[in-house]
Amino acid sequence: MGRVAVARWSSALLIACCAVGPVQGADAELKWYGYFKMDLVRDSAEPGSGNGNFITYVKPHLKGDATAITNLTARQTRLGFNMTRGGAKGNLEYDFYGAGDEHKNSVQLRKAYVDVPLGRWSLRAGQDSDLISPLTPSTLNYTVCWGVGNIGYRRPQVRLYTQQGGLYAGVALVRNISTAVAKKADGTTVTGDLNLDGINDADAGLPVVQGRLGWTAATGGHKMTVGVSGHYGAMEAGTRDYTTWSAGGDLVAEVNKKVKLQAEAYTGDNTATYHGAIMDPDTEDGTSSVGGWANVVCKATDKVDVSLGAGLDQVDKKDLGPASRKANSVFFGNAQYGLGSGASVGLEVARWATEYHLPAAGNATTPSDLRVQLSVQGSF
Ligand SMILES: [Ca+2]
Ligand SMILES: [Ca+2]
Numbered sequence: 001m002g003r004v005a006v007a008r009w010s011s012a013l014l015i016a017c018c019a020v021g022p023v024q025g026a027d028a029e030l031k032w033y034g035y036f037k038m039d040l041v042r043d044s045a046e047p048g049s050g051n052g053n054f055i056t057y058v059k060p061h062l063k064g065d066a067t068a069i070t071n072l073t074a075r076q077t078r079l080g081f082n083m084t085r086g087g088a089k090g091n092l093e094y095d096f097y098g099a100g101d102e103h104k105n106s107v108q109l110r111k112a113y114v115d116v117p118l119g120r121w122s123l124r125a126g127q128d129s130d131l132i133s134p135l136t137p138s139t140l141n142y143t144v145c146w147g148v149g150n151i152g153y154r155r156p157q158v159r160l161y162t163q164q165g166g167l168y169a170g171v172a173l174v175r176n177i178s179t180a181v182a183k184k185a186d187g188t189t190v191t192g193d194l195n196l197d198g199i200n201d202a203d204a205g206l207p208v209v210q211g212r213l214g215w216t217a218a219t220g221g222h223k224m225t226v227g228v229s230g231h232y233g234a235m236e237a238g239t240r241d242y243t244t245w246s247a248g249g250d251l252v253a254e255v256n257k258k259v260k261l262q263a264e265a266y267t268g269d270n271t272a273t274y275h276g277a278i279m280d281p282d283t284e285d286g287t288s289s290v291g292g293w294a295n296v297v298c299k300a301t302d303k304v305d306v307s308l309g310a311g312l313d314q315v316d317k318k319d320l321g322p323a324s325r326k327a328n329s330v331f332f333g334n335a336q337y338g339l340g341s342g343a344s345v346g347l348e349v350a351r352w353a354t355e356y357h358l359p360a361a362g363n364a365t366t367p368s369d370l371r372v373q374l375s376v377q378g379s380f
Helices: 009-016
Strands: 029-043 069-073 078-085 088-095 108-118 121-129 154-164 167-174 181-183 189-191 208-219 222-235 242-254 259-269 288-299 304-315 324-340 343-357 368-379
Touching: 078 108, 108 154, 324 368
Parallel strands: none
Antiparallel strands: 029 069, 029 078, 029 368, 078 088, 088 108, 108 121, 121 154, 154 167, 167 208, 181 189, 208 222, 222 242, 242 259, 259 288, 288 304, 304 324, 324 343, 343 368
16 A cells, blocks of 8 residues: 655645545645555355355355355545644545446445544544454455454554553544344334334433453564453443443464464454444344454565455354354465566455355255455555
8 A cells, every 4th residue: 555645735625625624734745555456256155245245154055055156346445645734634535436427336435434633642533444453364354254253353543552662552433333233023124223113223312332442462573462452332321221242362473574473363242333243233132242353464486465264153053043153164275476566466265164054955054165366455
């Protein structure tokens, strides 16, 4: 990812034709970044989400009757800029996974925040990645092992954090989101309102609290960061109140300049909105899950980057109804070859398997998918 533009705040806004707010002044600096990305994918069985543009689990299918599919998309194409104005910083970032037909997609807001120093601390407000579980594996698949051990998404928040030497500490209040599903008398379903009182259960009077502590140590060309993080939130549903929580750890070890190991693990209840629990919906008793992933990234040559990894997510079957996702695993490997001028071509091969609790009659208990993805990317 590179940078191409340093411009005055007002003129850059006009050039980008982006509605990023009123012109604030003439001393801001914008650095644009982004990439164009094409993904051509073949799945040996149908992915359960993303129309195959991405995969988070394998869709149920009849035993021995998997349907292979192919997809071609440019929706991961990304556009963003970083802003600095005095001590303040800001970030705005979009991709094209908003709603829309596959050949006329709309933009999706990923990040929009301002970051202001407050003495030894900093205040970040807007929309950003979750404070918890901050790492992602290096995959060509858009969804970076979400649903298969990697929690942490993006959501509106206000965060206070500090970095003092090797110590990082942060706390955030974030938007509460319920994924609980309730069935109405007419048989239709509604999400986020378990007691069907017309009030979203996440409107419980308090946002979710997230926190993280991290420690970084470096010596002799090696560098390692370890962190612990968690969140807690309450859902209000009359006599059926429930909670969401997680606790997890993260690790990055830069073995040398060419090899990096990273991993995360978590456990919790009702973590679907964080992409835990294989995205099985929240429940009154708490959909309990445990998961994690590991990834080795290696710069094999000046032009070739290689990534190998695996992820696993498991949901406690006592919290599941029939035909629910109980376990989800992936093994993946990819290589990206630099073509020069910021362009690269990549190939990823991944094997996915999703185990279902009490699958429908005739369905495979653990449908699997061999996914082959070719990507061409041009970054700036
Ligand atoms: Ca993560
Ligand atoms: Ca409610």
